[in-house]
Amino acid sequence: MVSQRNPRSMVRALLAGGAAMVLALSGAASAVAAEAPTSTVSGVVTAEDTGLPLAGVSVFVNSTDFSSNGADSTNADGTYAVAGLEPGEYTVRFATDSTGTDYVSEYWNGVHNWSSATRITAVGGDEITGVDASLVLGGSISGTVTRAEDATPVAGVTVSFVSDAGGETRSATTDDAGHYRSVGLLPASYTVRFDSPDEALADEYWNGAKDAWSATRVAVVSGQETTGVDASLTGVATITGSVTLADGSPATGFVSVSGPDSADASVPISADGSYRLPFSPGSVTVYFQSDDPRVLSEYWENAGSPETATPVSVSSGQTVVLDAQLEAAGVISGVVRGEDGPLYDAIVAASKDGQVVGMAYTKGDGSYSISVPAGTYTVRAESGYGPGAVHAPQYFDHAATWADATAVTLVSGGEAAGTDFDLTVGGDIAGTVRTDDGGVVAADVVAYLWSGGQWREVARTETNGVYSFSWMGAEVGGGVLPAGTYRIGVEADGYCPQFYGGAFDIRDGHSIDVASGSRITGVDVELAVECVVPETEPSIALDRSSVEAGGTVAVTGERFQPGEVVEFELHSDPIALGTLTADADGRVAGSLTIPASAPVGAHTLVALHDEGGVQASAALQVTARSGSGGSGSGSGSGPTGGGAVTALATTGAELPMAAVTLGAVLAVFGVALVRRRRIS
Structure with missing residues (x-):
């Protein structure tokens, strides 16, 4: 409500204002500065x-x-x-x-x-x-904390209560009798932790658990007290020792332990390299972590991973001395560039025996540095989640696949500088995976790139119906697939491995050409329960069943290894005919010359594998040459259907016609003599 002022109040206001002005002019304005209303x-x-x-x-x-x-x-x-x-x-x-x-x-x-x-x-x-x-009326939790060694009470233990339903953490403290009681806990299940003020006693969770995940929950009911939530604290286990470098100087960093029977614990390494770490008794994995990037961290004992570490068992009250000497790291360094310059936040990983040993993110100038033990590594870079289009991963040195990568070898303390990458914008393939009845199923979709004369896996993604190898690429462009020719395979439990194009063998699948920045969609695969077992053995076919000695025969074959150089011979007495090279689909095609010296009669033309054994064959009748010049002679025609052929030159001398005629007469005469002898 707005109140009205009368003339007297106005006069009073003027007088008050004048007085305030006088006081202000006299330097006493602060005395009348009214406090802000509260x-x-x-x-x-x-x-x-x-x-x-x-x-x-x-x-x-x-x-x-x-x-x-x-x-x-x-x-x-x-x-x-x-x-x-x-x-x-x-x-x-x-x-x-x-x-x-x-x-x-x-x-x-x-x-x-x-x-x-x-x-x-x-x-x-x-x-x-x-x-x-x-x-709200809540409930309470009460209990007693004692020493496991002699059952004496432990005073000053902080008992904390964390609700599974969330909310604030509540706590209570044990008295001289070791007793505690919480108040005002919401009805819920609680994790109860006991933190001892005595460093000689190990902290624990109820009921005797070493961590929150394995702790037994305590239920709180409105208006009721949950009693008997007691703890018997054991003496700590301790490891102590020193952590030094190869030259004996102290290392810097941390020592930590973890294990199924003990709570995780860590302590910094002192300036003189010494450490002392108490923890809950049990079997632990000990980790010596260096904070110097040029010094290798390690697990006890001289191990590079938790899986290869030697466990250390320490009982209550026991102290074990563990000294560690950390080795100098080898360093792999370089720059990762894209088509527009250095790439920020790109990921570079160094792998050994299929396991990532070290990784790093590139800085703003595209540079990176990875510290790893001495050894031989495969190094891979990818564009990560930085701005711009998605680049295809690349292996050093500018290889699209792991098999084509150049290894990087390091000695202890050495550096492989100049391990650089020039990434290009990749592409993507997307589609659906359905069962033959139209349903969806969890499956792995694999992209195989034609590289080095064979199909090599370069990317794998999981799907429940719809798949893409580069979901980000659909929004910002590019993808993780290097430009090239691909085939798509699908693997799902309970279904036959299949390939795009309705094939059960990668050699029979359909190819997809992916260009830089392209996204190929509609590459759909339908899974079947009953597998059509493809022919796996190579086979060859000839364009004719007989050929004159010195003539040529056209050969086609399939199901060879892509890129395989296949040797051909004429059997039974081996006569080398030449080679044909299988294309990307494992097919061969070309012409082979039958030497003029090949014996007349029934033969087998065979394809050999690397070890010299026969992997495919076809029957071939060799007939005598007609005329003096022979028929179909020469070095053989070039390859057809994309195959490559190397034919052997015709060997041996051709007999004069008179000699051939004389031989035929003598053969007839000989037969006649044999018949006369048999008759006589």
Whole structure:
């Protein structure tokens, strides 16, 4: 309501204003500078189950930046009032810790954590009423903490209670008798932890657990006390020793332990290289972690991974000395560039025996450095999640596949500088995987790149129906597939391995050409339960069943290894005929010359594998040459169907016609003599 002023009040106001001016002119303005008006928050606190007022509840009113705070305690009638609050935004908390009851503390309005609390805005000079609370009756947890060694009580143990439902962590402290009791816990399941003030005793969770994940939960029921949540603390196990470099100087970093029977623990290495680490007794893996990138961290004993580490078992009260000497690292370094310059945040990984040993992210100038033990590595770079189109991964030195990579060899303390990469924008293949009845199934989709004369796996992704090798590429362009020719395979439990194009063998699949920056869609595969077992053995076919000696025969074959150089011979007495090279589909095609000296009669033309054995064959009749010049002689025609052929030159001398005729006459004469002898 707006109030009106009368003439007298106006006069008084003028006089007051004049007096204030005089005081200001005399340098005493600060004496009349009125304090900023403050606000008051008030309300009533009651019990939810009975509706009765609760006395002794602490009420805390705090500004959200904690610069202005106020507090009060509820009276016998449950009322409170917190005055003197400066303008701002506040939270109100009703704390029951001092009441000795099991009513649960809360924030206004009816929540149990600060972040969810309803804020109150004070503007100054106002009274904010009705900030009431109706507190829930909770439960409590109680127990006793003793030493496992002699069952004597342990005083000063902090017992904390963390609800599975969230909210604030509550705590209690053991008294001289080792006893504790929580108050005001919300009905829920709790993780209970015992933190001893005595460094000689190991901390633990209930019931004897070493970590929160294996702790037994304690149920709290409204209005009830859960008793017997006791702890018997064991003496700590200890490892101690020194961590040095190869030259004997102290290392810097940390020593940590972890294990299934012990809680994780760590301690920094002292300036003189020494350390002392207490932890819960049990079998642990010990890790010596260097904070110098040119010094290798290691696991006990001289191991590079937790899997190869030697476990250390330490019992309660026992101290084990473990000294470690850390080796100098080898360093692989270089620059990763894209088509527009250095790539920031690219990922470079060094692998050995199929396992990643070290990795790094590139800096703004594209540079990186990886510290690894001495050895031989395969190094791979990918564009990561930096800005711009997705680049295809690349192996050193500018290889698209692992098999084509150039190995990087390091000695201890050495550096393989100049391990650089020039990434290009890749492409993507996308499609669907369905069962033959139209359903979806979890499957792995594999992209095979034609490289080095064979199909090599370059990418793999999981799908439940729809797949893509580069989901980001669909939004920003590019992809993880290097430009080239691909075939797509699908592997799913309970289904036959299949390839795009309805094939059950990669050699029979359909090829997909992927260009830089392209995204090929609609590459769909339908899975079948019954497999059509493809022919796996190579086979050859001839364009004729007989050929004159010195003539040529056209050969086709399939199911050879892509890129394989296949040798051909004429059997039974081996006569080398030449070679044909299989194409990307494992097919060969070309012409072979039968030497003029080849014996007349039935033969077998065979294809040999690397070890010299026969892998395919076809029957061939060799007939005598007609005429003096022979028929179909020459060095053979070039390859057809994409195969490559190397034919042997015709060998041996051709007999004069007279000699051939004489031989035929003698043969007839000989037959006649044999018949006469048999008749006689």
